[in-house]
Amino acid sequence: MGSIEQSVQSTDHHGPAKGITRWLYTTNHKDIGTLYLLFSLTMFFIGGCMALTIRAELFQPGLQLIMPEFFNQMTTMHGLIMVFGAVMPAFVGLANWMIPMMVGAPDMALPRMNNWSFWILPFAFSMMLSTLLMEGGAPNFGWTFYAPLSTTYAPPSVTFFIFAVHMMGISSIMGAINVIATILNMRVPGMKLMDMPLFVWTWLITAFLLIAVMPVLAGVVTMMLMDIHFGTSFFDAAGGGDPVLFQHVFWFFGHPEVYIMILPAFGVVSEIIPTFARKRLFGYASMVYATASIAILSFIVWAHHMFTVGLPLVGELFFMYTTMLIAVPTGVKVFNWVATMFRGSMTFETPMLFSLAFVVLFTIGGFSGLMLAIAPADFQYHDTYFVVAHFHYVLVPGSVFSIMAAAYFWLPKWTGHMYNEAMGKLHFWLSFIGVNVTFFPMHFLGLAGMPRRIPDYALQFADFNMVATFGAFLFGFSQLIFVYNVISCIRSGKKATAQVWEGSHGLEWTLSSPPPYHSFTEPPAFTSPHRANG
Amino acid sequence: MRRNGRALLFAGLFYAPLVSADWQVNLIEGATEISRSVYNLHMVIFYICVAIAVIVFGVMFWSIFWHRKSRGAKAAHFHESTWVEIAWTIVPVIILVSMAVPASTTLIQMYDKNSAELDIQITGYQWKWRYQYLNQDIDFFSSLSTPPEQISNEQIKGENYLLEVDKPLVIPAGKKIRFLLTSNDVIHSWWVPALAVKKDAIPGFVNESWTRVDQPGIYRGQCAELCGRDHGFMPIVVEVKSPEDYQMWVAEQASLKVVEQQSAQKEWSQAELMIRGEAVYKASCAACHQLEGQGIPGVFPALVGSPLMSGDSAEHIDAVLHGRSGTAMQAFAEQLNTVDLAAVITYERSAWGNQGGAVTVQQIAELLKE
Amino acid sequence: MSSQAYYVPAQSRWPILASVSLFLMAYGAGTLINALSADSGGLLGLGFLLLGALSMGLILVGWFGHVIDESGQGLYSDQMDRSFRWGMSWFIFSEVMFFAAFFGTLFYVRILAVPWLGGEGEKGVSNMLWQGFKATWPLMSTPDMKAFPGPKGLIDPLHLPLINTLLLLSSSVTVTVAHYRLKQDRRPQVILWLLLTVVLGCAFLVFQALEYIEAYHELGLTLQAGIYGATFFILTGFHGMHVTLGTLMLLIILLRVIRGHFAPDHHFGFEAVSWYWHFVDVIWVGLFLFVYLL
Numbered sequence A: 001m002g003s004i005e006q007s008v009q010s011t012d013h014h015g016p017a018k019g020i021t022r023w024l025y026t027t028n029h030k031d032i033g034t035l036y037l038l039f040s041l042t043m044f045f046i047g048g049c050m051a052l053t054i055r056a057e058l059f060q061p062g063l064q065l066i067m068p069e070f071f072n073q074m075t076t077m078h079g080l081i082m083v084f085g086a087v088m089p090a091f092v093g094l095a096n097w098m099i100p101m102m103v104g105a106p107d108m109a110l111p112r113m114n115n116w117s118f119w120i121l122p123f124a125f126s127m128m129l130s131t132l133l134m135e136g137g138a139p140n141f142g143w144t145f146y147a148p149l150s151t152t153y154a155p156p157s158v159t160f161f162i163f164a165v166h167m168m169g170i171s172s173i174m175g176a177i178n179v180i181a182t183i184l185n186m187r188v189p190g191m192k193l194m195d196m197p198l199f200v201w202t203w204l205i206t207a208f209l210l211i212a213v214m215p216v217l218a219g220v221v222t223m224m225l226m227d228i229h230f231g232t233s234f235f236d237a238a239g240g241g242d243p244v245l246f247q248h249v250f251w252f253f254g255h256p257e258v259y260i261m262i263l264p265a266f267g268v269v270s271e272i273i274p275t276f277a278r279k280r281l282f283g284y285a286s287m288v289y290a291t292a293s294i295a296i297l298s299f300i301v302w303a304h305h306m307f308t309v310g311l312p313l314v315g316e317l318f319f320m321y322t323t324m325l326i327a328v329p330t331g332v333k334v335f336n337w338v339a340t341m342f343r344g345s346m347t348f349e350t351p352m353l354f355s356l357a358f359v360v361l362f363t364i365g366g367f368s369g370l371m372l373a374i375a376p377a378d379f380q381y382h383d384t385y386f387v388v389a390h391f392h393y394v395l396v397p398g399s400v401f402s403i404m405a406a407a408y409f410w411l412p413k414w415t416g417h418m419y420n421e422a423m424g425k426l427h428f429w430l431s432f433i434g435v436n437v438t439f440f441p442m443h444f445l446g447l448a449g450m451p452r453r454i455p456d457y458a459l460q461f462a463d464f465n466m467v468a469t470f471g472a473f474l475f476g477f478s479q480l481i482f483v484y485n486v487i488s489c490i491r492s493g494k495k496a497t498a499q500v501w502e503g504s505h506g507l508e509w510t511l512s513s514p515p516p517y518h519s520f521t522e523p524p525a526f527t528s529p530h531r532a533n534g
Numbered sequence B: 001m002r003r004n005g006r007a008l009l010f011a012g013l014f015y016a017p018l019v020s021a022d023w024q025v026n027l028i029e030g031a032t033e034i035s036r037s038v039y040n041l042h043m044v045i046f047y048i049c050v051a052i053a054v055i056v057f058g059v060m061f062w063s064i065f066w067h068r069k070s071r072g073a074k075a076a077h078f079h080e081s082t083w084v085e086i087a088w089t090i091v092p093v094i095i096l097v098s099m100a101v102p103a104s105t106t107l108i109q110m111y112d113k114n115s116a117e118l119d120i121q122i123t124g125y126q127w128k129w130r131y132q133y134l135n136q137d138i139d140f141f142s143s144l145s146t147p148p149e150q151i152s153n154e155q156i157k158g159e160n161y162l163l164e165v166d167k168p169l170v171i172p173a174g175k176k177i178r179f180l181l182t183s184n185d186v187i188h189s190w191w192v193p194a195l196a197v198k199k200d201a202i203p204g205f206v207n208e209s210w211t212r213v214d215q216p217g218i219y220r221g222q223c224a225e226l227c228g229r230d231h232g233f234m235p236i237v238v239e240v241k242s243p244e245d246y247q248m249w250v251a252e253q254a255s256l257k258v259v260e261q262q263s264a265q266k267e268w269s270q271a272e273l274m275i276r277g278e279a280v281y282k283a284s285c286a287a288c289h290q291l292e293g294q295g296i297p298g299v300f301p302a303l304v305g306s307p308l309m310s311g312d313s314a315e316h317i318d319a320v321l322h323g324r325s326g327t328a329m330q331a332f333a334e335q336l337n338t339v340d341l342a343a344v345i346t347y348e349r350s351a352w353g354n355q356g357g358a359v360t361v362q363q364i365a366e367l368l369k370e
Numbered sequence C: 001m002s003s004q005a006y007y008v009p010a011q012s013r014w015p016i017l018a019s020v021s022l023f024l025m026a027y028g029a030g031t032l033i034n035a036l037s038a039d040s041g042g043l044l045g046l047g048f049l050l051l052g053a054l055s056m057g058l059i060l061v062g063w064f065g066h067v068i069d070e071s072g073q074g075l076y077s078d079q080m081d082r083s084f085r086w087g088m089s090w091f092i093f094s095e096v097m098f099f100a101a102f103f104g105t106l107f108y109v110r111i112l113a114v115p116w117l118g119g120e121g122e123k124g125v126s127n128m129l130w131q132g133f134k135a136t137w138p139l140m141s142t143p144d145m146k147a148f149p150g151p152k153g154l155i156d157p158l159h160l161p162l163i164n165t166l167l168l169l170s171s172s173v174t175v176t177v178a179h180y181r182l183k184q185d186r187r188p189q190v191i192l193w194l195l196l197t198v199v200l201g202c203a204f205l206v207f208q209a210l211e212y213i214e215a216y217h218e219l220g221l222t223l224q225a226g227i228y229g230a231t232f233f234i235l236t237g238f239h240g241m242h243v244t245l246g247t248l249m250l251l252i253i254l255l256r257v258i259r260g261h262f263a264p265d266h267h268f269g270f271e272a273v274s275w276y277w278h279f280v281d282v283i284w285v286g287l288f289l290f291v292y293l294l
């Protein structure tokens, strides 16, 4: 146990500890950020391999590689791992690395708790993955685990799934508390809320969403546990409960959850586009208000996932209208990005390429979302591949591309070396082509009537499935370039300057590349960008 | 693995993509007034989105092309404009309202469940559908009829691969038909694209939906809510007949009932029961307990060597007739007729080396009367 | 803003140990609960659970002890203090949302699901599946009485629950008084009022236990009694757990006050616990209204 003398020292001693204990015991926001990012990458690969298993089975009609039982397990685990294991931790990793540097703080507000937030995750996911080896198999009821398929009819491993979800929830809540405390309390003197970089703003709002909805997820899995093992009837009409109640509670969590996966992405893109357009972000204030509006609206749209469960008409109309409204603040964001590029002086380094692809492809995903929001039309789209196309467009070239963009954007800052630009561009183009070849045909499949979560399909769906599978393998294997590029960037490469990019502004770019172990030991001088540019 | 069907298998693998050269990339217009208005709604919204995309991406690509540093572009300094920002908040709102109006109209129309001429209760089971014509003596199950050999690629896949059933739902054309949807176990969803009807079947609750199909024809759909292992294998086929043909079909159902009752009176030998039982087993039990009765450890119990199969037949019969509450084991008393029940129980008790011995049709009939 | 340097703690062993304990607890609980229906593996699960819980307890003692030491050394600036405050406030907010899920459940079944099952409203057709079922609240008979036999009687809200309400409300007052006395640095008084709070908390728990016994043995109000029992126990049960935790924390604070911790102007640990206690109290008022009274 660090004795007191040691702790006192740590305020003025710098540099990481040696060996494995550096990572196990760390209280440093950068080390923890790195851990989160590596963990996320690992999960992305595991979840990706599951996706490839799914795609391989769907390459042709008929059952060839895996049985339906296992197929359902793959779909479920793929969704869960990508959402909770890959995308969310990646954004927490970015927050850990960047927020203290952006607000001029030495570290996160609660560094020990920060470590705890991270280290719960590997245990939670080991438990989640270990269900694959259990008798009866892993959870097979979809990442949305609707009761009673996930209660009365679930394999015994569901109990471990429930506890794994609890652990992830604890981790996310603590992580979010830390982010909020850091942002609200650790800004350099003089930095007002409306001076903060947008990445910080979007994370502040995301953290609020996390704290508001992760406990609800914990509540709903707790009710499942009670129904399965203690004889309650929350989701059983025979005792006066309702299976649809599960869906209401789940989606009250679930819809804000999807914005948890996109708001930080908005933040990242809002940092990158101005940098490479060499022009200040257009409409800073409206960006902040739009983000907040999206977050608030996200609490009252949940039942758009449930249009077919037989909601009363007023409910159906209410949720249709509120959902459609979300297009307005999201549109403001898109327009602002475009206006930022307009009459800029643009260059197209890899982070910018990923961000541009983000704007286009996310918007396409948003449009399909808007179509889904139209309740009577959703009766035709619901639970088809049209939905799968929608959410992969917002999640893969949306969230995942923004994470890639962020990685390329900040890697030189983190490592002190430039990555290999040619390889980055290759990675981008292959990913861009791969993603579209994979997910665009899914729109056609869905409209033509292919349900989701099926291991085998009617013959008229054969061609597009084959195309999608080709695309998935192309996209998947292109990610190896990314890994190679990251590793070689950590090891070697051209030295990066402190500012790294010609157009970069902000406190994080005043620190050397790589930054000192404790970011700002003294509060840096800060002038509001508003004052600077009038 | 299975080596015999190799040639066939290869034929099957390469056959599939070839036959389906006509690509379907859009919603179908369907066969009802509702499905057509949904289609129109879909197209309108789609075109609006395309138009917005053209404008937004147009400006973006314009900038990418002209305002690039390599062309010597210098960055401008503007970074906000209240008027522009207000404008592009208001305009989308107006566009959205113009979408919401037709959407609401169609939705309200869909929710008008009044004045139906025929009520059909549809119940989802893992993994088949049950159709009960209320106020009529028609009640049957409808399950996948694609042979397993096609699914495992040992046989060439038929035209309606995975979209065919043993007994389709039959309804008259031109009449408003109300569906009352519920489920026996987990949530299913009854979806026929051509009717634009998709409604969840929820255990313990009843959902309502309706349709009126103009033209006779055969319309196919699938279960649209993940409902376990064979979710991908519970299709829906609706056969719409002209009112006259429909009346004939109704009459036919009544005579089939009589035939069935007669067969229950007849003496069945064990050998006959075994043959019939095997067929019933494959159709109703094998999905869970597996073809060889081996089950799936931890999920579905094995029947091979199970004490239930060799012990007192009463317990075995009870399990099959009434199911096991709280598990996936269904009550088959309502799904199968007396002969089928006797046959399948006999089969389970004697197949795969089980030594339980036969049960008789009469035995079952007695129990069912109670 | 304070010019004091921000204190970044050195490496710490506690978090990783806490993660391991949490894993042991979760894994143990999972195994144990699964053993309920599989009748094997129970001992193993229980072992893991106890091991995890025990080590978690020790770790928390060590970890908080460490923080208290640091605080005692004056390492924490005002800014640090604010970080703790933000942390605690948002943690309580997360707890509020946890309860919100269960309150939401209660309202949903009461206002929508049960009436639908009983034949009212837009989905009243559902009653065709449960002929004879009448919707009432509290739900005395369930749609399927064989599976969920419904309670025989109900708890009289004006008896034990009312007493408990008074107990908790007054405990909120006593803890506030203790806080004022601490600010005035009148330590013996602080001890007295805190002690009173702890006693009130314990009394609440005793009554709650009595009420559960009555519910199970006399009223047939159990977890398996249908949706009323289910919502009743999940809400009161989780609340009870929070009272237990709160009482424990108050006790620790009491011991610390006796040891001479906390300064009149610097006592965040004390405040955090009292915030928590007020939160538990507010939840109870909600419970009393919606679970017992209305």
Ligand code: HEA
Binding pocket: A144, A258, A259, A261, A262, A304, A305, A323, A324, A326, A327, A328, A330, A331, A332, A334, A362, A363, A364, A365, A366, A367, A368, A369, A370, A372, A373, A374, A378, A381, A382, A383, A387, A390, A391, A394, A395, A398, A399, B049, B052, B056, B092, B093, B095, B096
């Ligand atoms: C990052 C994740 C993310 C994001 C950002 C979104 C964004 C949106 N989503 Fe999506 N969604 C998911 C992830 C996401 N979704 C997931 C994972 C599921 C499936 C879950 C499951 O069942 O497994 C899902 C499912 C889903 C459904 C349920 C479908 C079904 O099951 O039947 C619906 C229905 O309304 C929906 C709607 C929307 C809408 C309206 C938006 C909006 O926020 C989009 C807004 C954006 C735009 C509209 C584009 C930009 C705007 C302009 C350029 C302005 C001008 C435009 C107009 C005026 C039209 N989504």
Ligand code: HEA
Binding pocket: A044, A045, A046, A047, A048, A049, A051, A052, A054, A055, A075, A076, A078, A079, A080, A082, A083, A086, A087, A141, A142, A143, A144, A388, A392, A395, A396, A399, A400, A438, A452, A453, A454, A472, A475, A476, A477, A479, A480
């Ligand atoms: C952020 C979330 C996220 C991400 C990134 C992805 C990424 C991908 N997803 Fe999916 N997906 C979901 C979230 C996500 N998904 C969700 C929530 C569902 C719903 C689940 C449900 O229905 O319950 C779903 C469902 C889903 C389905 C539908 C399954 C069904 O309905 O049965 C499909 C089918 O094609 C699919 C495919 C893919 C593919 C090909 C990728 C690719 O982008 C993945 C690419 C990545 C890799 C391939 C890994 C990296 C590369 C390598 C490791 C190379 C080396 C490889 C080998 C050696 C094999 N996903």
Ligand code: CUA
Binding pocket: B124, B127, B187, B188, B189, B223, B224, B225, B226, B227, B228, B230, B231, B232, B234
């Ligand atoms: Cu039944 Cu899916």
Ligand SMILES: [Cu+2]
Binding pocket: A254, A255, A258, A302, A304, A305
């Ligand atoms: Cu949503």
